[in-house]
Amino acid sequence: MHSTRSAILATALLALCAGAAVAGPRERAEDFFTLPYDGRMPPCDDGVSLYEISQRFATSETFYANSPLRITGFNAIREYAYRANGAEFIPRRYCVAKASFNDSSVRTIKYTIIERGGLMSFNRGVEWCVEGLDRYRAYAPMCDGVGP
Numbered sequence: 001m002h003s004t005r006s007a008i009l010a011t012a013l014l015a016l017c018a019g020a021a022v023a024g025p026r027e028r029a030e031d032f033f034t035l036p037y038d039g040r041m042p043p044c045d046d047g048v049s050l051y052e053i054s055q056r057f058a059t060s061e062t063f064y065a066n067s068p069l070r071i072t073g074f075n076a077i078r079e080y081a082y083r084a085n086g087a088e089f090i091p092r093r094y095c096v097a098k099a100s101f102n103d104s105s106v107r108t109i110k111y112t113i114i115e116r117g118g119l120m121s122f123n124r125g126v127e128w129c130v131e132g133l134d135r136y137r138a139y140a141p142m143c144d145g146v147g148p
Contacts (some may be wrong), residue, residue, distance in 0.1 A: 025048075041094075053071070053109070072100045091114075092148075094112050107132055112146050112147070127146055
């Protein structure tokens, strides 16, 4: 009985020591991928990213919601986080803006610009969500799933 307890305690101690050996400073994403990241992404008000969001929004509204709703402009654009998940993860810029729509409404849109997050990792990717229009709750609640 005593030897069983000793064996269990020894195993637990080894497990704790092994965990401590693994902990330490983590590498940056730029350092351990075959195609290194550089951590440089366009700012939140980048026209290409905003154009992509408005075009993809129009496509999804047409095909999935059978709606004529379109984004007509962006304002109050700001970054609220950059690499918030840590340097060891793929670089991301987290943004929020007010989007104007063709029905005269203004809604908050949250979006993330992801370094090499596009098609086959060749270019940046953009994930976005319009508050109040996340019909399938992909980024619920209130589009917070787009953020860090």
